[in-house]
Amino acid sequence: MKQVRIAELQPGMVLDLPMYSPWGQKLLDAGVKLTQSHIATLRRANTSEIFMARCPQELEEAGMLRRVDRRSLKAGQRSDLRLVNGTGQVLVEPGEEIEEHHIEAMAVDQRVYGEDRATGTDDLTRRRNYPGRLKLTNPRDMVVELERSLPLSARRAPAHAHPMEMRKESIASPWPDRQGLVAFRQGHIWAVRRLYARIEAGRCVPIECLGAIVDELLDVLGEFPRRFCQLGIRFRHEHDHLPDHAFAAAVLAMAAARQMNWDEQSIRAVGLAALTMDLGMLRVPRRIHHGGTELDTMDIRRIHEHPLESIEMLQQVLTVPPIVKLAVYQHHEREDASGYPMKRHTESICDLARLLAVADAFTAMTERRSHREARQPYAAMREILDGATRGEYWKPAIKAMIQAAGLFPVGSRVRLSDGRAASVVAANAQRIDKPVVEIKREDPDAEPVLIDLSDPDHHQVSVAEALN
């Protein structure tokens, strides 16, 4: 290990070892040629030295860091130390809460280090402003190149050869019962969660791991197009909701993409993008992204940087199609340039991101947060429509989502014109106001009654109102 004074660094120097901060954060890889910008960023940091080492363990051996017993760290506990993993990635900033996903990442990479020196302050605000996440690599250049070089329109399936030509789905199809549905959903969400833990721990993940989840969803979408959205609606998780959210948004985005007649490759890509778009949120403390607390400008900046952080973390997923990276980066852009991170306008946003924006916003509204209840799907859909009227969202994407999930989206509670209360369980793309509903019987052990309101036999019954 070598200790180097920042004042001695010169542009053009090529690193023979990776560069680390005194707190064990990996700043640059070996082989990188230093630029003026790197050196300027280092000079702004709250330190005068950096370290050239093979891994944080060498800093530990030199007495700079100390190994932390990960079993002493508990979710919900506030960390006094800046915690980094064995690959030099910052997991928790000093003063921030240790979250469940940190514990899961620490279980993958069992080496956890903390600074072996005081940061010199007990003041939380000053600690948070300490440049723990010194950024010397900037994936934004790569994204700008993607924006310049990739076609922004999603590919449509050929008119006569749709790869997922759907047979008319019968309501009597063997759709899983409630328990089967929960098991399917939870199994896949756990798979997403395990992948997040590996990525956060600094491990590489083959794209096939995520691709397998998307492929299974594609199979279900092909077989049960009208009920498919049930997989993505009505999540009630409050803590560590990121994997749940990603899965639900993937379901909705894929269903809407199918309605827009995108080809299979594009539907697959939007599913992959939905599963990975918020990876960067793992680096944002939950108190910031979960809402309900007042945010300062630094907190807001961290939220606005999460698409870029997601792109950076996606470098560990081998090998992500370029259009997926671009969609991840742009998923918070809005049609009227009111989004972030680049305030791109309609014509500069790829179709995948424009669709993700709708699915992501709708999913977030139907999820419960610590400071608010989940919105009913119908109310969320109305809010998205209001957003489209203001020019924020892509109207064809909303139309496709309504066709896929219904005007009274799957998961809604409704009152029928005959006075009965019912739950919407499937959509009808041709008659968006006539979904399939489920009515519970008085005997709680009896199978509920399913009514397809688009069936001529039930023409006298309609949805009278959405229930709260």
Ligand SMILES: [Fe+2]
């Ligand atoms: Fe996001």
